[in-house]
Amino acid sequence: xxxxxxxxxxxxxxxxxxxxxxxxYSNSASQSFFxxxxxxxKEPKLLMSVYSSGNEDGRFTAQLNRASQYISLLIRDSKLxxxxxxxxxxxxxxxxxxxxxxxxxLSVSS
Amino acid sequence: xxxxxxxxxxxxxxxxRQVTLACHQTWNHNNMFxxxxxxxHGLRLIHYSxxxxxxxxxxxxxxxxxxxxxxEDLPLTLESAAxxxxxxxxxxxxxxxxxxxxxxxxxRLSIL
Numbered sequence: 001x002x003x004x005x006x007x008x009x010x011x012x013x014x015x016x017x018x019x020x021x022x023x024x025y026s027n028s029a030s031q032s033f034f035x036x037x038x039x040x041x042k043e044p045k046l047l048m049s050v051y052s053s054g055n056e057d058g059r060f061t062a063q064l065n066r067a068s069q070y071i072s073l074l075i076r077d078s079k080l081x082x083x084x085x086x087x088x089x090x091x092x093x094x095x096x097x098x099x100x101x102x103x104x105x106l107s108v109s110s
Numbered sequence: 111x112x113x114x115x116x117x118x119x120x121x122x123x124x125x126x127r128q129v130t131l132a133c134h135q136t137w138n139h140n141n142m143f144x145x146x147x148x149x150x151h152g153l154r155l156i157h158y159s160x161x162x163x164x165x166x167x168x169x170x171x172x173x174x175x176x177x178x179x180x181x182e183d184l185p186l187t188l189e190s191a192a193x194x195x196x197x198x199x200x201x202x203x204x205x206x207x208x209x210x211x212x213x214x215x216x217x218r219l220s221i222l
Contacts, residue, residue: 031208032207032208032209034210041147041198041216042215042216043200043213043214043215043216044153044200044213045213046210046212049210087152087153089210089211091207096207097155097158097207098204098207098211099155100145100152100153101152102151102152103152
């Protein structure tokens with residue numbers, strides 16, 4: 001099992017739709033999880049941290065499911081500007097570094 | 111404001127040449143990282159450092175080296191550039207292993 005794994009997509013949704021991405025991780029002891037956004041081979045930018053109690057920032061909600069070892073990102077009321085690649089991040093198996101997933105591509109159309 | 115800068119932004123060179131990419135951060139972060147990103151592979155870790163004089167190999171370290179002589183800088187050196195090393199290179203830093211990483215703008219390197 002890969003340390004951090006995402007469905008690459010692409011997810012094609014209309015404006016206003018709700019879309020959710022999941023990301024599985026293999027290190028059950030991992031403590032830190034994040035979601036990043038990356039536009040068109042530009043640098044990844046931190047979108048939000050993922051806490052055990054969940055985290056919400058406007059239209060974006062991140063949740064952690066330790067029992068099933070996955071984190072999720074929910075985007076409500078999708079905007080054209082949400083089109084990007086979303087990277088999840090979790091701890092590696094040794095617990096020594098953070099590992100980036102390969103990313104999930106979202107395309108929002110009008 | 112604190113930041114992380116990479117230079118050059120773009121570089122074209124020939125196979126066999128030695129190339130050094132610079133990364134400088136002003137956050138006073140202990141941890142610094144170098145990644146390469148290629149289509150179909152996502153971000154792959156090349157080398158990382160958890161402090162001055164500390165360096166570690168990542169997933170794809172062959173053909174690359176780093177040195178950490180101070181907190182602010184982690185230069186990445188390609189000893190003898192190969193066409194397979196054509197890629198986009200990102201440098202990142204973080205305060206510690208549980209904190210998010212902040213990325214530089216990237217360096218687009220082409221090796222002909």
